[in-house]
Amino acid sequence: MLNSLHNKGIKELSLLLSDKTISSVELVTYFFDRIDKYESQIHSFISMDKDYAIDKAIQADKLIHRKESNIITGIPYMVKDNISTKHFETTAGSKILDGFSSNYDATVVKNLNEHGAILIGKGNLDEFAMGSSTENSAFGATKNPWDLSRVPGGSSGGPAAAVSAGFSVFSLGSDTGGSVRQPASLCGITGLKPSYGAVSRYGLIAFGSSLDQIGPFTRNAEDSKLILDIISGKDEYDSTSRGLSSEIIDDETNILNGLKVGLPKEYFSEYLDEKVKDSVMDFVSFLSDQGAVIEEVSLPHTDYALSVYYILAPSEASSNLSRYDGVKYGYSENEVDNMWERIEKSRSNGFGLEVKRRIMLGTYSLSSGYYDEYYGKAEQARQIIKSELNDIFTKVDILVTPTSPSTAFKLGEKLSDPMEMYANDIMTIPANIAGIPAISIPSSQVNGLPVGSQLVGPYMGDAKLLVIANQIQQLTDWHLSNPQLS
Numbered sequence: 001m002l003n004s005l006h007n008k009g010i011k012e013l014s015l016l017l018s019d020k021t022i023s024s025v026e027l028v029t030y031f032f033d034r035i036d037k038y039e040s041q042i043h044s045f046i047s048m049d050k051d052y053a054i055d056k057a058i059q060a061d062k063l064i065h066r067k068e069s070n071i072i073t074g075i076p077y078m079v080k081d082n083i084s085t086k087h088f089e090t091t092a093g094s095k096i097l098d099g100f101s102s103n104y105d106a107t108v109v110k111n112l113n114e115h116g117a118i119l120i121g122k123g124n125l126d127e128f129a130m131g132s133s134t135e136n137s138a139f140g141a142t143k144n145p146w147d148l149s150r151v152p153g154g155s156s157g158g159p160a161a162a163v164s165a166g167f168s169v170f171s172l173g174s175d176t177g178g179s180v181r182q183p184a185s186l187c188g189i190t191g192l193k194p195s196y197g198a199v200s201r202y203g204l205i206a207f208g209s210s211l212d213q214i215g216p217f218t219r220n221a222e223d224s225k226l227i228l229d230i231i232s233g234k235d236e237y238d239s240t241s242r243g244l245s246s247e248i249i250d251d252e253t254n255i256l257n258g259l260k261v262g263l264p265k266e267y268f269s270e271y272l273d274e275k276v277k278d279s280v281m282d283f284v285s286f287l288s289d290q291g292a293v294i295e296e297v298s299l300p301h302t303d304y305a306l307s308v309y310y311i312l313a314p315s316e317a318s319s320n321l322s323r324y325d326g327v328k329y330g331y332s333e334n335e336v337d338n339m340w341e342r343i344e345k346s347r348s349n350g351f352g353l354e355v356k357r358r359i360m361l362g363t364y365s366l367s368s369g370y371y372d373e374y375y376g377k378a379e380q381a382r383q384i385i386k387s388e389l390n391d392i393f394t395k396v397d398i399l400v401t402p403t404s405p406s407t408a409f410k411l412g413e414k415l416s417d418p419m420e421m422y423a424n425d426i427m428t429i430p431a432n433i434a435g436i437p438a439i440s441i442p443s444s445q446v447n448g449l450p451v452g453s454q455l456v457g458p459y460m461g462d463a464k465l466l467v468i469a470n471q472i473q474q475l476t477d478w479h480l481s482n483p484q485l486s
């Protein structure tokens with residue numbers, strides 16, 4: 001039994017811990033053995049600390065022994081390196097924050113640690129979460145555990161690859177335009193972007209503050225719910241947080257029977273790889289076999305979502321990133337004559353290419369004379385996309401779409417063409433624009449690579465979405481496939 005622990009979900013591991021089949025120290029050691037063996041091929045971590053984790057595991061075992069534990073006590077996890085932690089440095093994948101230590105834990109980390117979960121390290125990401133492949137990390141790219149010549153997706157490629165490769169039971173990422181769902185899809189695991197405001201962003205390094213949400217990567221939707229229950233809630237340190245709705249969803253009766261599923265035709269367009277399309281349609285047939293009522297719907301403004309996002313997110317980023325001036329945080333150029341030169345040189349040398357591109361795009365869109373034309377217009381278009389999506393949920397319970405237009409692409413394949421990289425987010429961005437919940441679950445494979453299907457629900461419909469995803473996974477085994485590492 002001890003050689004398949006990395007394929008087990010939280011619930012199963014928690015039982016093994018509470019009935020003393022294994023200890024948390026053994027569990028953590030088991031995961032570090034796998035990390036020692038395979039991490040050099042994958043590069044999912046920016047930092048890790050075995051001694052710290054073992055120390056926490058000793059404390060968790062004591063809690064378990066005293067029966068003061070809960071379901072995640074003693075379970076190892078990783079967070080994306082744009083989530084602040086006291087013990088580990090927080091780099092956001094950027095040279096400009098290399099060596100930066102936060103003096104507090106993000107609320108999500110605090111909540112998980114207070115429940116006895118064990119933080120083993122920080123996950124690699126595209127610099128400041130800008131990208132779809134994790135190739136924009138200042139610390140080198142992460143590889144996809146299913147095929148080492150391919151990307152894990154991004155920007156949370158490290159946390160996704162770590163769960164997929166069996167280095168961590170679950171992990172947290174951030175999703176501004178798809179950065180949890182797209183890598184979950186490409187790595188064959190479950191990834192949730194909660195409703196905007198469900199989870200506190202306190203301690204998350206801000207990218208696009210009106211779009212950012214923290215969400216879990218897990219082996220299944222049941223674990224996703226467990227983690228969401230712990231990390232969600234109103235937080236006095238994040239005024240946009242409000243927690244989840246208190247609606248209780250009956251998960252005993254078959255929710256799939258009679259479920260109204262909308263297929264937005266704009267998502268099944270020419271952007272979509274034919275084989276991915278076929279595989280998502282097989283998933284839809286499965287839903288129909290379970291009694292779901294499938295209906296084609298239209299969201300005509302979907303086509304504008306990408307342009308809206310690539311104005312709003314860089315605009316917010318250009319403002320959020322103005323604090324990195326070479327004085328307050330991390331990296332600083334010292335061979336300078338005055339303050340302005342320090343700021344200019346630190347930012348020029350500290351930020352990578354994609355981050356500079358976004359800062360320029362954002363600054364331009366916000367500048368006087370262009371504001372009305374770009375940022376202002378994008379805000380108006382956002383409202384249209386949002387109300388179109390809100391309206392659709394008066395007709396259907398959920399939307400089903402592909403998560404990503406293709407399976408994992410080759411490392412380097414889209415690096416030279418930012419527009420091609422941006423186009424990868426076309427299926428995931430609308431949920432961020434509208435602030436609604438969406439989950440990617442593995443639905444099959446194409447040429448040995450995972451494909452994810454995205455389920456999108458109405459605002460604050462997170463609990464129901466998770467019950468739907470869980471019931472699907474109870475009836476199928478797509479989520480049980482794992483990459484073979486050697």
Ligand code: GLN
Pocket residue numbers: 129130131132154155174175176177178179180207313425
């Ligand atoms: N790929 C998108 C971008 O580069 C989304 C990133 C994210 O969700 N953090 O902006």
